[in-house]
Amino acid sequence: MTSINARSDSPRIARSISLAVALFAGASAALAPASVCAQTAPQPTAADDLQSARALSRAFQRVAKQVEPAVVHITAIRRVPEMESNGFFSRPTGRTINQPAGFGSGVLVDSSGIILTNNHVVEVGDSHKAKLTDGREFDAVVVGRDPLTDLAVVRIKNPPPNEVFPTAMMGDSDSVEVGDWVIAIGSPFGFANTVTTGIVSAKSRSGVALPGASRDMYQDFIQTDAAINPGNSGGPLLDLEGRVVGINSAIATRAGGSEGIGFAIPAQIARGVMESILKSGRVVRGWVGVEFEELTSARMKQIGLTSEGGVLVSRVMENTPAAEAGIKEGDIVTRYNGRPMSRFSTLRAAIGVTPPGTKSTFEILRDGKIKSVNVLIADWSANEAQSLGGIYSDRFGGIVRTLDPEIRRMLGRGFGGIQGVIVQKLDPAGPASSDFDEGDVIVAIGEQPVRTAEEFRAILEKADLSQGVRMSVIRNRMRGAIDFPAK
Incomplete structure (x- = not known):
């Protein structure tokens, strides 16, 4: 497949390169004395094209052998x-x-x-x-x-x-x-x-x-x-x-x-x-507590942004790393740790893979001036849990919240006297993701009743999971048991 691509694409590329060289030579000639203008640039030959194609082919071969x-x-x-099967039916x-x-x-x-x-x-x-x-x-x-x-x-x-x-x-x-x-x-x-x-x-x-x-x-x-x-x-x-x-x-x-x-x-x-x-x-994802928006081309032109562009800060949440660092609504992020940021998706991914505890530099455009702001990256899961009123459990792989009066009202009749925790959010690849659903209510781990989210996390931290534990769960108002982690 490589050789086919090299044959079909490389001559075209080589000719483009040769044409660029010829155009440059022509521009130089126009600025030179008349005697020089009379000279004509050498035309690329089929042998030149073939040599360029072979060089590109060798580059492909080198990478293939190397990797x-x-x-x-x-x-x-x-x-x-x-x-x-007995010929008609199958059974386990x-x-x-x-x-x-x-x-x-x-x-x-x-x-x-x-x-x-x-x-x-x-x-x-x-x-x-x-x-x-x-x-x-x-x-x-x-x-x-x-x-x-x-x-x-x-x-x-x-x-x-x-x-x-x-x-x-x-x-x-x-x-x-x-x-x-x-x-x-x-x-x-x-x-x-x-x-x-x-x-x-x-x-x-x-x-x-x-x-x-x-x-x-x-x-x-x-x-x-x-x-x-x-x-x-x-x-x-x-x-x-x-x-x-x-x-x-x-x-x-x-x-x-x-x-x-x-x-x-x-x-x-x-x-x-x-x-x-x-x-x-x-x-472990990084988080700063900011919502971003893409900048339209009209808005970029209005504020005089270059082709590199930027990302608009549409909201800064209170008591977050971004707020504490001084980032404001309306700021335009142009660089993150020195990297140009022209798209929201790029900036979101860059922050997400930055380890919590890292001090990162945002270059922002505010009132026509570029300013550098250092922000201490926080842990997304911990802040997400806090915003939901719950706590994050590493061993469980998700956020759980104590069954408080607000949650009981949300769940409706029948939960007035029940103690336990509700599963609010699950890591897609976490240990609990295969068997638990968001909205499940966990009332016991093994023989130990669970009364609060903190108690749930503490019991699970001490549990021997090599053989698994059985959790008592209420789902859709029906009680059942789930072995954790899934075997």
């Missing part, structure tokens, strides 16, 4: 009931069997066996396999996943002693420009080590309708016309230096295959999510 060994094929496996045997539930790609980013991939590649499996280009296949364990960015971190389980896995280097997605050549490597339709090429078609794409995606999903995609097909998900998008500038995630298609519109998660986001998962087992 292919670090790209893995991931299989998600699901345990399903074994069925037996009481045993389970393993069946492939999905396929995708991933890229090794650490020689110890750390793999970066998509959440949707691994979320469908109870267990996982990672196959290397040398044919070796390993069991793999999900370290953590983040549905809000569609990213996951996987680790090769029980690698051979002293094994040093090949890796790909993470690059700088901010340095990528529209029109740059990029290379995608993955396993589309199960065909391992498939290399395709294209260009960056656009940056900071948002509003992409993805099946099953949360409306809160962080979208700040790199758009590319490099062929991305089912199975490419989780594989790297690379620059001509072989550095990972994105993680391939989705395609826009009517027929189910590549139609020249693919989307990759920028490396800047992927790096932040990966570092948070490796440190905490989950993504």
Whole structure:
């Protein structure tokens, strides 16, 4: 596939370059003495075009050889009931069997066996396999996943002693420009080590309708016309230096295959999510307490903004990091930690992957002047819990609130004398997400009654979860029990 792209696109690029050189030479001649003007610029030959095409082809080959060994094929496996048939009917045997539930790609980013991939590649499996280009296949364990960015971190389980896995280097997605050549490597339709090429078609794409995606999903995609097909998900998008500038995630298609519109998660986001998962087992998101809006082109022209643009501060919440730092409604954020910010989606993602406790610099435009404001990034989950009147439990993976009079009134008749906590919000990839629903009321953990949110968190912190605990739950006014965590 690479050679086809090189043959079809490279001569065109080479001719464009030659034309630019010729135009520059012509402009210089116009300013020179008459004797110089009489000289004509040398015309590019077919041999020149072929030489340029071969140079580009060699660049593609170099990246493919360099990075292919670090790209893995991931299989998600699901345990399903074994069925037996007597020729007419099927019935469960009481045993389970393993069946492939999905396929995708991933890229090794650490020689110890750390793999970066998509959440949707691994979320469908109870267990996982990672196959290397040398044919070796390993069991793999999900370290953590983040549905809000569609990213996951996987680790090769029980690698051979002293094994040093090949890796790909993470690059700088901010340095990528529209029109740059990029290379995608993955396993589309199960065909391992498939290399395709294209260009960056656009940056900071948002509003992409993805099946099953949360409306809160962080979208700040790199758009590319490099062929991305089912199975490419989780594989790297690379620059001509072989550095990972994105993680391939989705395609826009009517027929189910590549139609020249693919989307990759920028490396800047992927790096932040990966570092948070490796440190905490989950993504700890940054938060400043501000609501933003996109700036219209008319508004940008009115205030004299450059083409870099900015993002409008539409609301600053009280007693938040942004308010304490002096950010005001109507400010326009032009840079965040030195990075230009022209889209709301880019700024939201950048703040979200900044570790809480970090002091970040916002460059804002106010009254026609640029001002730098330092803001201490807070923990999104803790502040979200506070705004909901609850507390966040890491072990549970969500926000719970004590059944106070306000909540009892909301729940209606029958809850007047009940003590417990209500589940207000669940992490999409948290331990409780598979079996609990928002709105569930938890009244006991094991044999211990739960009276307050603080008590719920304290009991769960001390509980031995290796064998799981049974929680007494009220859902839709019916009592039941849920084993936690799910087996």
